[in-house]
Amino acid sequence: MEPEESYSVARFQKDAYREIEAIHQQGKIPLLVGGTMMYFNALMHGLAELPDADPQIRADLDGEMLQHGLHALHKQLAAIDPYAAARIHPNDAQRIQRAIEVWRITGQSLTALQAKAQAQMPTYRFVQFGIAPADRKILHERIAKRFHQMLEQGFVDEVEELRSRPFLDKSMPSMRCVGYRQIWDYLEGIDTYDEMRHKGIVATRQLAKRQLTWLRSMSELHWIQLETSIEKALEIIQPLVFD
Template identity: 55%
Template sequence: MSNDPRPLALCIMGPTASGKTDLAIALRQHLPVELISVDSALIYRGMDIGSAKPSAAEQAAAPHRLIDILDPAESYSAADFVADAEREMAAITAQGKIPLLVGGTMMYFKSLIEGLSPLPSANPEIRAQIEAEAKSDGWQTLHQQLAEIDPVSAARIHPNDPQRLLRALEVYRISGKSMTELTQVKGQQSQYRFAQFAIAPAERAVLHQRIEQRFMQMLQQPFEQEVQALIDRGDLHPELPSIRCVGYRQMWSYLHGQVDRATMIAQGVAATRQLAKRQLTWLRGWPELTWLDSNDLDNVDKVLRKLAI
């Protein structure tokens, strides 16, 4: 790595509840790093407990950039993240420090490290056309259309996920190429050299235990009141990316009387496990990755040795 003249950036990735934040804060005691959050839930203001946002004490000890930058009514794309992250990385590097990117939103990491795919911008006319078709024919019919033109995306996108389904069809109708085809095209090489680490428990059962423990801790905090405050605003709904975040959509359903408390807890834990599974699936195919065990006490030393600092 030392032969590469580009400035260094560190990445700490991993599934939810794996100990990423603790490791990043610990590394700040040994390295001149500044932290950048890579998390599609932590960007939202007023969504603290359900997103496991670093506490005020943690943020005082190690300030995280790109936290609390958006209202829950707003949307945020991988392209938005790349633009914001590159701006913050440049500012950190200009101070003579090292950017440390920490989080679990793998698409953000991929877009930053490999460069953005040449996906077309949203087209309001085509979106309106697709939405009109969905209203008349149903999203299931549109999902079948997607399966014909882009079976890989259709297998990944659930028929009940209108946001991603609409985007995949929109991309094809604008460009004539599938999202799968376009996302295989790499962007320009980054201006940074990335040292990439992933942290997770060696045993899947341990991760599941940590996930359940964290969810139950959230319920002991005023998580219910946090989601009720979002409902009380009156301008938010379950199809927004913010409310679709794991934990929030289950509590939203419970507070609307759609499920009982026991079902909400079971669904919340199951959805968090599914999220962790997707994150691990991404990471298993990730190149140039150094794995760390969440239960090891010497992970900081392992990172330092790897960097030879």
């Protein structure tokens, strides 16, 4: 892929299923490694085909919220989709409106559409592991070390080359990734080198924190501390994978 291209969750799901099936056909076990939890969630639980936003319905919902309040919209959602209402915080206006909008457009609840997507998924068994150090200080030290290494290995030169492409700008998804946007600002003279380096490390730490929060919400995930020996880790992994 070129950085000018967009890569959606739906496209990832399709590509990943194709590769998973190809690996299975070889009699091997696919190993998926990464940190984009939303993409993993789509693989494991399906991705509902939801309608595009409807400007008129959005305007109607905005008017209803102004007139009756967000609590009334959440109560309305509870009547048409109690499971979604239980998942969505009563103060999350965007998600409440989207769930109601989906129901008004399709006549089906968001929960029903998501369940339908899950029912159509290939029947793979996912065994989930999370690896993290016991002390968050170690994680922060590793993040800083890794970012310094990336800079030493030519990260700035890479972004400088990307900036020269005529159809690429910093508003594109690829350039909004952690590290790229900080270096882009540095090359534009917005930040000094030290400011860029600091912001890149801080942004990476914030990303890691969000990833850990998502991982902790995954009830079937098995944690392995980074300090665990290979032998001990295998004792944990093998019975779960080969059961």
